[in-house]
Amino acid sequence: MTAHPDPVDALITAWRTELPEVLGPTSELSKRILVLSGELTAATRRVLHDFGWTTAEFDVLATLRRSGRPYCMKPNELSRALLLSSGGTSNVLNQLVRAGLVRREPTPLDRRSTLIVLTDQGIGLTEAAVRAVAEAHAEVFAAVPPAVLRTATRALRQLSSVRRARKKTSTRA
Structure with missing residues (x-):
């Protein structure tokens, strides 16, 4: 499944032109x-x-x-x-x-x-x-295929897990 340009792509492209150092x-x-x-x-x-x-x-x-x-x-x-x-x-x-x-x-x-x-x-x-x-x-x-939903869910779970672990570590320091 190929992604098609959308409003977020347009927004990111505009910021790349206007303030590229802001994008991370x-x-x-x-x-x-x-x-x-x-x-x-x-x-x-x-x-x-x-x-x-x-x-x-x-x-x-x-x-x-x-x-x-x-x-x-x-x-x-x-x-x-x-x-x-x-x-x-x-x-x-x-x-x-x-x-x-x-x-x-x-x-x-x-x-x-x-x-x-x-x-x-x-x-x-x-x-x-x-x-x-x-x-x-x-x-x-x-319209999202089930495999894409599962992949996105796993990725967001992992992001949340890493963020929580880092937050716990930083609050102990």
Whole structure:
């Protein structure tokens, strides 16, 4: 499969002409990742719009659903898992409680704290949304041969692994 010139090629060519010293080994990779990320984000937002959800609401619901039965977490666990502030998490949770998708329950062993629990309606809608988002993402890559997808996945996994290992080493120093 021969690659055809695309907007990233045009961008890289323009920078080679204008500021060649700015381009490094990661320039094209970075731009291509950003383009794909934008396409995946747009596909996700289209699906979530149909559900009437924000990305943050979907992230909370999906995090609860993938946590396994009984589909509950403490608010601070959700904040850490989603990299949201406690205030941001609280605002999202208030919306989801009003929509009947989650409920707050006292923690059995510590009545001072609460658990956020997916309701039956929340479970069903979250599963439908996760399926719809997965389908939308598959459509983004529909024309890509499976072997290319596997190769790209392995390469990105390796990039992430090397980056994490280097980050661990540099934080210990």
